[in-house]
Amino acid sequence: MVVLKMKTISLKVNGITKEITVEDNELLLNVLREKLGITSVKAACWRGECGLCTVLLDGIPVKSCMTLAVETDGKEVITAEGLYSDERAKKLMESFVKHGAMQCGFCTPAFVVTSHYVLTKNPEVDGEELKKELNGVICRCGTYYQIYEAVKDAEKYYKKETKS
Amino acid sequence: MSFTTPYFTLPKFTYFKPKKLEDALSLLRQYKGKAKVMAGGIMLVNLMKERQIFPEYVIDIKGIDELKKISKTENGIKIGSAVTAIELQNSLIVRDNLPALAKAASYMGDRTLQHTVTIGGNISVGMPSTDGLPALMSMDSLLRIKSQDGERTIPASELVIGLGRTSLKDDEMITEIIVPYSSGLKGTYLKLINASEVAIATVAVSALLKERKLSVVIGAIAPRPYYFDHKSLQWKWEASLSENLKNASEIIGSNVKPMSDAVASSEYRKEVSKVLAVRALKEVFGGA
Structure with missing residues (x-):
C-alpha cells in the first residue's frame, strides 16, 4: 500500500520563490504548466526525446517531463519567461526573430533556453560543438539552420557581458 | 526502450x-x-x-556526495555511480586517461539528457543499448556493489545476465566503478545509430590497447556484450596490422550471434560489427 503524502516544496521560479504543495509522483512539467501557469514550457513527447519541455534547473538544462517535482525542492527554475529580464537573452530572442528561426514557434522557448545556457557557458562556441549542444531539442518544421544562425549572431552580446 | x-x-x-x-x-x-x-x-x-x-x-541517490566523485590513484581510476555523462566528458581524469569512456559518455542520449543520465544508471538498467558497459568492459573495469550486509566487487562483464536483467539483488546498488588502469590506455568507442531512432545503438564497439593487451567489446547486438581479447582474436603482434585485422574480422564474424529486432536484422548487425571492430582497431593502433 502506498501512502500518499503531500509535500510542500520551496521552488524559485523565474526569480520568485514559491511554496508549492506536490505529490511525490508529480512531474515538474505538470507543476510548471498547470499549477504555475508557465506555458512556454511545452508538453509534447512525454518521454525525454523532443526536449520541448527544457528548463534551466539551477542553471543547467533539464527535460522537465523527466524530472520529479519533489527533486527540485530548494532549487531554482528558469524558463523562457524568466529570461526576458536578462538583456543578453532578450537580444538572443530578438536574433531568433531577425533570422526567422521558427515556423510554428512551438520549439522556440526550448531552443532559447538551451542556447542561452550554451552561450552563457561559452560565448565563443565552435559551430560543430553548438550543433551538438542543441541536439536535445527537436524542431519539426526544420528551421535548424536559422536557429543555428540566430544563436551564432547572438554570440556578440554574451561576449560583451563577460568582458565587463 | x-x-x-x-x-x-x-x-x-x-x-x-x-x-x-x-x-x-x-x-x-x-x-x-x-x-x-x-x-x-x-x-x-x-x-x-x-x-x-x-x-x-x-x-x-543524487543527494549522496560520495557517489559523485572521480578520483585517480596509482592502481586505477574510481568513478562514483552517480557521476553524470557530462561530468565524465568534462573530467580531465577521464578525458586524458580513459578516452573510450569519455567518448561513450558523449553518446548517452542527447546533450540535454547527458546532464541527467549517470554512468551507474546507464549500465544497471541492463538494456543491450547501454553505452557505458561496452566501454567499461573493454577496460576490464570492476563494479563495487553495496548492500546493508556489506560489499562485493564483480567484473563489469558479469553485471548483465539477460535482457533487462542484472546480477544485482533487490537490496543492492552499484556505488563505484573501478578501472584498473590509470594511464597509458589507447581506446575508442564507435557507435552506429539507425537514422530513424534517437540515440539507440544498433551496434556499438569499444576497443582498448594497453601495451601488449588488446580488447574489443561489441555491444547492443545481444543482451550481453561480446568480449574479445588478443588471445581470442588470435592476434599476432609480429604480423602486419592488415593481416591481423582481416583475421580478427573473420573471428568476430563467426563468433557473434546478433539478435534481430525492430532496429536491425541479425545479418546486418553481424556485418556492421565486423566493420566497426576493424575501424576501432585501426583507430587504437593509430590510423593506417
Whole structure:
C-alpha cells in the first residue's frame, strides 16, 4: 500500500520563490504548466526525446517531463519567461526573430533556453560543438539552420557581458 | 526502450532523497523488492510512464556526495555511480586517461539528457543499448556493489545476465566503478545509430590497447556484450596490422550471434560489427 503524502516544496521560479504543495509522483512539467501557469514550457513527447519541455534547473538544462517535482525542492527554475529580464537573452530572442528561426514557434522557448545556457557557458562556441549542444531539442518544421544562425549572431552580446 | 505511447502521469510512489549512503542502503533493505534506486531517473521515469514497473518507493541517490566523485590513484581510476555523462566528458581524469569512456559518455542520449543520465544508471538498467558497459568492459573495469550486509566487487562483464536483467539483488546498488588502469590506455568507442531512432545503438564497439593487451567489446547486438581479447582474436603482434585485422574480422564474424529486432536484422548487425571492430582497431593502433 502506498501512502500518499503531500509535500510542500520551496521552488524559485523565474526569480520568485514559491511554496508549492506536490505529490511525490508529480512531474515538474505538470507543476510548471498547470499549477504555475508557465506555458512556454511545452508538453509534447512525454518521454525525454523532443526536449520541448527544457528548463534551466539551477542553471543547467533539464527535460522537465523527466524530472520529479519533489527533486527540485530548494532549487531554482528558469524558463523562457524568466529570461526576458536578462538583456543578453532578450537580444538572443530578438536574433531568433531577425533570422526567422521558427515556423510554428512551438520549439522556440526550448531552443532559447538551451542556447542561452550554451552561450552563457561559452560565448565563443565552435559551430560543430553548438550543433551538438542543441541536439536535445527537436524542431519539426526544420528551421535548424536559422536557429543555428540566430544563436551564432547572438554570440556578440554574451561576449560583451563577460568582458565587463 | 520500448515504443509504446507513454502515460502523462506516473504511478503513485513514495519518494526518498537520503543524504548518506548508509541511509539509502537501509531504505533499500527496509523496502526490499518494492523500492527502486533512482539516479538520473530517465529510464526509471520512462518505464513508470509506460506502466512497465510500479515501484512503491523511489530512492533518489543524487543527494549522496560520495557517489559523485572521480578520483585517480596509482592502481586505477574510481568513478562514483552517480557521476553524470557530462561530468565524465568534462573530467580531465577521464578525458586524458580513459578516452573510450569519455567518448561513450558523449553518446548517452542527447546533450540535454547527458546532464541527467549517470554512468551507474546507464549500465544497471541492463538494456543491450547501454553505452557505458561496452566501454567499461573493454577496460576490464570492476563494479563495487553495496548492500546493508556489506560489499562485493564483480567484473563489469558479469553485471548483465539477460535482457533487462542484472546480477544485482533487490537490496543492492552499484556505488563505484573501478578501472584498473590509470594511464597509458589507447581506446575508442564507435557507435552506429539507425537514422530513424534517437540515440539507440544498433551496434556499438569499444576497443582498448594497453601495451601488449588488446580488447574489443561489441555491444547492443545481444543482451550481453561480446568480449574479445588478443588471445581470442588470435592476434599476432609480429604480423602486419592488415593481416591481423582481416583475421580478427573473420573471428568476430563467426563468433557473434546478433539478435534481430525492430532496429536491425541479425545479418546486418553481424556485418556492421565486423566493420566497426576493424575501424576501432585501426583507430587504437593509430590510423593506417
